[in-house]
Amino acid sequence: MKKLVVFYSLDGNTKFIAENIADEVNADVLELKPRNEPKSKGFMKYLWGGREAMMRTKPELFPLERNPQDYDILFIGTPVWAWTYAPPLNTFFSTGRPSNKKMGLFCCHGGGKGKIFERMKKALSGNTILGEIDFKEPLKHNRDADAGKAKNWAKNLISAL
Ligand SMILES: Cc1cc2nc3c(=O)[nH]c(=O)nc-3n(C[C@H](O)[C@H](O)[C@H](O)COP(=O)(O)O)c2cc1C
Structure with missing residues (x-):
């Protein structure tokens, strides 16, 4: 399986x-x-990004280097922005949205993931969601433990198929 x-x-x-x-x-x-x-990587990014997320903008992306339709299983990850997925995923979901795939969803957040997975699942209807997992800013907190948690999750998700 790819x-x-x-x-x-x-x-x-x-x-x-x-x-x-x-x-x-x-x-x-x-x-x-x-x-x-x-x-700016400072406070302005929250204002800018929060606004982008709430307005559900679809920022233009550089051309995709791989075609998701060529794969059997997709893991899809995003930071939480304003309790939802970040705008580049809006673009991805509305232009290159995969269908009939098996998927695992993951996100990183600062402590409040909101309804991100419900929203991702809605945007990805037509696919089979095998599982979901979230992490609280792994680079700041539990880097090694979160790396292990991510690996275990992904391995178990695949081996259950
Ligand atoms: C614009 C913006 C909005 C954010 N909104 C939320 C939020 O609603 N809830 C939350 O827990 N964290 C929020 N965060 C924090 C990020 O989700 C968190 O730092 C995440 O780990 C960033 O992932 P990244 O390093 O892959 O970009 C926000 C960050 C930014 C920049």
Whole structure:
């Protein structure tokens, strides 16, 4: 079975989890890269990003380097922005949205994931969601433990198939 980890990450947490999952289950990786990112990594990014998320914008992405339809299992990851998924996933869901795939969903947040998985599942209807998992800013808190947690989750998800 071909596996792909699709993710967006602004500050590296989701990327860290994505890389650990890919490493564990021998998956390819597709990073969603918007053409415009916030210039500031400080407080302004919350104002800018929160607004983008609440308005459900669809930022233009650089061309995707892999085609998700070529894979059997997709792991899809995002940071939580304003209690939902980050806008680059809006773009992905509305343009290259995969269908008839088996999926695992993951997210990173600062303590409040809101209804992100419900929203992702709604946006991904037509696919089979095998499981979901969240992490609280692994790069700040439990880096090694979270890497292990991500690997175990991904391995178990695949072996249950
Ligand atoms: C614009 C913006 C909005 C955010 N909104 C939330 C939120 O609603 N709930 C939460 O727990 N964390 C929120 N966060 C924190 C991020 O979800 C958290 O730092 C996450 O680990 C970042 O992932 P990344 O490093 O992959 O970008 C927000 C961060 C940004 C930049």
